[in-house]
Amino acid sequence: MDVRVQSDSFDAGDELNRFTARVDGAGAVVSFTGVVRDVDGGLIAMEIEHYPGMTQKAISAMVEQACERWALADVTVIHRHGRLEPGAQIMMVLTASRHRVDAFAAAEFLMDYLKSRAPFWKKELTRAGADWVEARDEDEAALKRW
8 A cells, every 4th residue: 555645746657557566466457647627728726735644644544445345456546735737647546456346446436535535625726816626516426425
């Protein structure tokens, strides 16, 4: 299990290759990389804040819960903080298991958790000003399925 909360960018290909190389006996590796998107063309940057100890502990607890629910060989979660511009990688989830069903389910569970419950505070900086990002109903609904 590897949980990283960092300001530095990461190379998704390198992360996937290292993860896959260290997983022994897995028949499935699932990888998801989230990217900062600019929905309406006005986003300048997103600023992501967190409390380091609390954030690391909360994400690690969710990874442990995923490992209890599904038969996983390994998990990596990377989430960035700081100022990120559109197109920047914001997070990555990697899961491995003997079979694809567990790897996919655990990855989706972790992505839904990161989107809705991980203790990050996000502010969008646009041409019109700055606004804190509020929870969205569809993100909450996605989390309820677990």
